[in-house]
Amino acid sequence: MHRRLIFSSILSLAAASVIQRPLLEPSDSQALINTKPLVSSNAIQDDISSSKLLERAKHLYKLAKLATDEYNHPTRVIGSKGHLATIDYIYSTLASLREYYDISNQTFPAVMGNVFESRLVLGHSTPKSAGPMSLTPPTKNKEPVYGPLVLVANDGCEELDYPANVTGSIAFIRRGTCPFGTKSENAGKAGAIAAVIYNHMQGNLSGTLGQPSEHHVATFGISDTDAEPFIKKLQTGETVDASAYIDAIVENIGTTNVIAQTKGGDPKNCVMLGGHSDSVAEGPGINDDGSGSLTLLEIATHLTKYTVNNCVRFAWWAGEEEGLLGSDYYVSQLSEEENMKIRLFMDYDMLASPNYAYQVYNATNAVNPAGSEELRDLYTGFYKAHGQNHTYIPFDGRSDYDAFIRNGIPGGGIATGAEGVKTEKEAAMFGGRAGEWFDHCYHQLCDTVNNLNLEAWELNAKLVAHSVATYAVSFKGFPERTAITSNAVPERSLYHGPKLVI
Structure with a gap:
């Protein structure tokens, strides 16, 4: 049996034990x-x-x-x-x-998610690499959904990439160019009942949808190896029936940073x-x-x-x-x-x-x-x-x-x-x-x-x-700060945290 978190009780506990503690006054x-x-x-x-x-x-x-x-x-x-x-x-x-030390707490809004159970079936097989994306919503009513697998054009970063027949189907989307959350959101806007993002590089694919959107759909990631036979079938016009199931929660909560300065x-x-x-x-x-x-x-x-x-x-x-x-x-x-x-x-x-x-x-x-x-x-x-x-x-x-x-x-x-x-x-x-x-x-x-x-x-x-x-x-020999921006231009990162975002 799954236990949903009672967030109001948890935050009350946080307030009682941490957040409401008074800031320390300067001492002599x-x-x-x-x-x-x-x-x-x-x-x-x-x-x-x-x-x-x-x-x-x-x-x-x-x-x-x-x-x-x-x-x-x-x-x-x-x-x-x-x-x-x-x-x-x-x-x-x-x-x-x-x-x-001067000590302070910094409470801020956050989002957390938990996947209790998941299953993906493509054709007559369950891809070994299949795993739900972090911060994915559940499938409708937390029940399995069924529909044909539909190949999305390009990298699925534009709404026009999604063909009309993706409505009521499971979108099959290549990784690349834009965040996973954008792909899931576009799939939802197009009427997909779930999405599967497959790796275009070697290896499994595990990432996060990031900030929740009302248009996100239940989303899985799979490896290039597991995706390859289904891509070939879809490109030749063959129908691939699929089913997806995710029991998950995504919740907005509050949480706290702790800062101490000498x-x-x-x-x-x-x-x-x-x-x-x-x-x-x-x-x-x-x-x-x-x-x-x-x-x-x-x-x-x-x-x-x-x-x-x-x-x-x-x-x-x-x-x-x-x-x-x-x-x-x-x-x-x-x-x-x-x-x-x-x-x-x-x-x-x-x-x-x-x-x-x-x-x-x-x-x-x-x-x-x-x-x-x-x-x-x-x-x-x-x-x-x-x-x-x-x-x-x-x-x-x-x-x-x-x-x-x-x-x-x-x-x-x-x-x-x-x-x-x-x-x-x-x-x-x-x-x-x-x-x-x-x-x-x-x-x-x-x-x-x-x-x-x-x-x-x-x-x-x-x-x-x-x-x-x-x-x-001492900061002797260490460069001085001159501005809050840098002339250096970092490369675009595939990560924002421990999970892939692109």
Whole structure:
């Protein structure tokens, strides 16, 4: 039996436990803070241990279990009791440090979805790769729908691409050019009862429809291999009967970012870093992004032993898994003056993948705000100094740095890998198993405490601490901010968050 979330009750719980907490008043503790030593990289790195990180991870998993009565398994997806408890844990931990930090909550509108069950049949077969798109609506009345499969012209980005006979049928649409949500919307406007988007490149297709539309229809993605025989049949005039079924909800809710900024340090030159507090609905997200968000919480705790020359601002974003909702909202609310105070943003998402590689976003100044490359080089310099290999990964909009670099703020970050397959070369560089995902539990129920590589997590947490200490002391040699826009023109990204959008 499916349990629909009672969102009014959940939001009341959020208000009682988090949102209605009073903002902390400035205290007279600044004189005491100023008696502490200036933060140094070595000192704060020494404060970091895998045992303390693991202790926090175990607690986070307990919080994820609070959602079991809603989802039948642990999760920290936005709107769930697991996520509300996560926000409360972060806030209450910071509240104990109120003499050192100004703390605030930022509540914003968000959309969440959950697919309870789905099935797609094309002809007489069920494509193995078929999967519902994130934020898809259900089929009509949450019942199976039946109709012929109709091939859509071009990439389905224009309403004219949809032939008259798509009405009452299941639209078969090629990936490419425009967002999946646009394709689903056009299919709905044309009268389709469901849509199937097939990959035009090699591999399976899993993505999101993004912001809900009243015209969206139940939408699946399938691989190029599974699509090929049906494309040939339709192109030769053969009829392909099909059926689709999705039981899902898409709901508008409210959720919360948590921000903590040091009382000390130059407020016009702020070091900012963030991780996301939510998980996907499918699992508890202890690596994704418990490892990043807990690293921030641990460092924020230890930073209170020191003074800083430049302010440090920590952020825990909500709704990253639904499409970078929290970080997008945060940046959209910044005035030009407040935007210019942020000298750089550092993103820390998935730092403890079990089959890890030390990955650095390849953020160059050529296609990103000036300073992004200097941050990239700080990361690589740390790995080299510790005798570790590293590899560059695309800076392609898959995590919360995206809104910052689009608004002129230098950005970068590190990771340890998600669903990508480790190569033989990478196995030689980092150990582990070639031919397997960096995180075989990525976006799955098994992303628990047992899914963490503690060695990688501790080293990366020390690197995060190093990045904080470096810029909290000085921005010497780091490019000055001059505008909220950048002369660099980034390439169009296929991602806006962890799921494909195009």
